[in-house]
Amino acid sequence: AQSVSQHNHHVILSEAASLELGCNYSYGGTVNLFWYVQYPGQHLQLLLKYFSGDPLVKGIKGFEAEFIKSKFSFNLRKPSVQWSDTAEYFCAVNRYSGGGADGLTFGKGTHLIIQP
């Protein structure tokens, strides 16, 4: 069974610091990759996604992620975080074949706190 590992469960940063959240997955076939964010009291929202093409993906709110196939990784980055980035971040993967894709497998999440 596929699995997703997020390396940091809790991260505390100051405003303007750079952010990198690690994500590794365990499936060797064709995959789609996602980062979702959950702000306090809100539903899961898509930050960015990778289906194919350029492995450097840009998302909303200045976030980006790089797919490195040889390392089975899809790390999330942001050069300068803001207090409003305080949230729970989830990496997710699904497998894709010609017949479609299965449901998402999520990591355990990273709780990010940005201190003013």
Next chain:
Amino acid sequence: EAGVAQSPRYKIIEKRQSVAFWCNPISGHATLYWYQQILGQGPKLLIQFQNNGVVDDSQLPKDRFSAERLKGVDSTLKIQPAKLEDSAVYLCASSLEAGVTEAFFGQGTRLTVV
């Protein structure tokens, strides 16, 4: 565009009781998912529908959980009888086309079993 609607938002029941959750996906979305999110963990897929057919229910505890998607639109998830370990947030999500477009999530139903 309206999002994925779920109800109720909160539910408290006693163990061994039954409970049902409802989901209305985004209009036109063929794929519908139910996830269970236990506190401190990421969401776990319970069941995936494509229109009104089940694609994957391998992680659904079928002795107590059931789900249906009549007419390929709304869906209900039922637990009967509930156990303490079923306390979680139940998330519904939908996508236009699985594997091609992303999934959109509802607010979820927070279930507490006492």
